[in-house]
Amino acid sequence: MATDDTHDEPQHHAHVDETIDDRETWARRRREGVPTGKNLLVVACMDERIPVEEALGLDLGDAQIYRNAGGKVTDDVIRSAALTTNFFDTDEIIVVNHTDCGMMSAPDDAVRDGLETQVGDLDEATIDPSLPALSLGDADVTEWVRMTDDIDDACAAQVEYLRESAFIPDDVMITGYVYEVESGELRRPGDRVAEEISERRT
Numbered sequence: 001m002a003t004d005d006t007h008d009e010p011q012h013h014a015h016v017d018e019t020i021d022d023r024e025t026w027a028r029r030r031r032e033g034v035p036t037g038k039n040l041l042v043v044a045c046m047d048e049r050i051p052v053e054e055a056l057g058l059d060l061g062d063a064q065i066y067r068n069a070g071g072k073v074t075d076d077v078i079r080s081a082a083l084t085t086n087f088f089d090t091d092e093i094i095v096v097n098h099t100d101c102g103m104m105s106a107p108d109d110a111v112r113d114g115l116e117t118q119v120g121d122l123d124e125a126t127i128d129p130s131l132p133a134l135s136l137g138d139a140d141v142t143e144w145v146r147m148t149d150d151i152d153d154a155c156a157a158q159v160e161y162l163r164e165s166a167f168i169p170d171d172v173m174i175t176g177y178v179y180e181v182e183s184g185e186l187r188r189p190g191d192r193v194a195e196e197i198s199e200r201r202t
């Protein structure tokens with residue numbers, strides 16, 4: 001970048017040019033095959049209380065982030081994970097579920113009734129407008145919605161689903177965490193330390 005030797009400071013256009021160059025490089029990342037900073041895909045619940053980047057210590061550009069209701073490994077998570085691990089340099093997936101998830105807020109029957117009221121005949125409903133062949137088949141709609149009984153068990157299960165998927169290479173590292181909305185901390189699924197240390201020893 002040229003600077004004017006007669007001035008102590010570079011002319012301001014140099015700073016502007018640098019900003020433009022940085023932006024162009026950023027925009028060209030995908031064309032040039034630049035992977036995410038941490039070669040990472042995060043699958044997390046869409047709940048607004050989870051600051052995913054902050055909780056995992058991620059900066060802009062570090063990871064691809066997929067958020068859906070419950071942070072569940074649905075067919076579209078498998079699709080996304082398959083693409084990024086096979087055709088991009090992603091070699092790690094982190095699942096983030098959380099306490100007080102809305103997926104634990106209602107029994108299956110209430111969810112089924114609510115959707116039936118909206119949709120009508122659930123057996124005939126299209127779940128993917130561009131892929132009519134993808135249907136619920138014999139599954140109950142609640143298997144599609146995937147309400148949750150226990151968040152730690154659910155988190156461990158999502159990790160297993162990803163590990164077992166034939167679409168995802170075996171050497172991809174897959175880990176799950178439970179984000180505690182009450183403390184703002186992550187824990188490994190099953191590590192309910194607070195409960196253990198808050199009760200009388202038996």
Ligand SMILES: [Zn+2]
Pocket residue numbers: 045046047069070071098100101102103
């Ligand atoms: Zn949630």
